[in-house]
Amino acid sequence: MSRWKAKHDKEHYYKLAKKQNYRSRASYKLKQLDKKYGLLKPDYNVVDLGAAPGGWSQVVCETIGEEGKGQIIGVDLEYIKPIDHEAFTAIKGDFTTEEIQNTIMELIDGKADVILSDAAAKLTGIKDVDNFNAYDLATAVISITDNILKKNGDLIMKSFQGGSYDEINKTLKKKFRSVKTTKPNSSRKRSSEMYVIARGFKGPKKNKKNNDN
Numbered sequence: 001m002s003r004w005k006a007k008h009d010k011e012h013y014y015k016l017a018k019k020q021n022y023r024s025r026a027s028y029k030l031k032q033l034d035k036k037y038g039l040l041k042p043d044y045n046v047v048d049l050g051a052a053p054g055g056w057s058q059v060v061c062e063t064i065g066e067e068g069k070g071q072i073i074g075v076d077l078e079y080i081k082p083i084d085h086e087a088f089t090a091i092k093g094d095f096t097t098e099e100i101q102n103t104i105m106e107l108i109d110g111k112a113d114v115i116l117s118d119a120a121a122k123l124t125g126i127k128d129v130d131n132f133n134a135y136d137l138a139t140a141v142i143s144i145t146d147n148i149l150k151k152n153g154d155l156i157m158k159s160f161q162g163g164s165y166d167e168i169n170k171t172l173k174k175k176f177r178s179v180k181t182t183k184p185n186s187s188r189k190r191s192s193e194m195y196v197i198a199r200g201f202k203g204p205k206k207n208k209k210n211n212d213n
């Protein structure tokens with residue numbers, strides 16, 4: 001793809017987001033993933049990790065929360081401007097910490113049907129550090145999944161080709177019935193960003209000690 005085409009696509013989604021009142025171009029990535037895989041339902045409890053400025057949460061709010069059902073919890077290091085929707089709650093903080101993971105667990109009504117993660121750490125330009133940070137984030141997402149995702153629930157997670165991609169995929173394949181990797185049209189072609197669609201969570205790993213009892 002030419003530089004011109006890549007720039008054109010980026011500007012296209014940027015302008016469309018402005019026109020349609022989405023907070024970020026990223027909204028179209030979730031819209032395209034939802035259209036392709038049918039991820040969201042009106043009564044779902046959803047957790048959106050790395051949610052700021054709130055483009056994905058806006059898309060979720062368009063589907064969930066009818067008749068008081070459904071919930072969306074957005075978490076980010078940055079402040080997330082409130083979304084005018086009764087189902088939306090924002091948490092400001094680092095989801096790799098126990099404190100924020102506990103806050104998510106306190107706020108969620110039961111367990112989550114879907115966990116979304118578009119989280120990306122700030123790049124340092126030092127390959128090893130960036131790979132480590134990406135791995136750290138992915139590990140935290142998987143740990144949250146173990147604690148709060150419903151059995152048979154889905155995880156949609158940003159991932160980057162190279163680095164720890166293979167290792168994360170291997171872990172997810174043990175935990176989910178189906179794991180696919182895709183790149184929506186609205187994701188920049190030159191970026192190594194991909195999205196993992198992990199469906200059918202098998203449930204948290206059972207404690208062997210308890211099993212033996």
Ligand SMILES: C[S@@+](CC[C@H](N)C(=O)[O-])C[C@H]1O[C@@H](n2cnc3c(N)ncnc32)[C@H](O)[C@@H]1O
Nearest residue numbers: 026050053054055056076077094095118119120
């Ligand atoms: C690409 S943006 C997300 C865009 C969002 N999906 C949207 O549609 O508006 C990635 C976000 O991940 C957040 N992030 C990165 N590491 C985080 C962490 N440890 N805890 C919480 N948020 C984190 C960043 O602050 C950033 O806002």
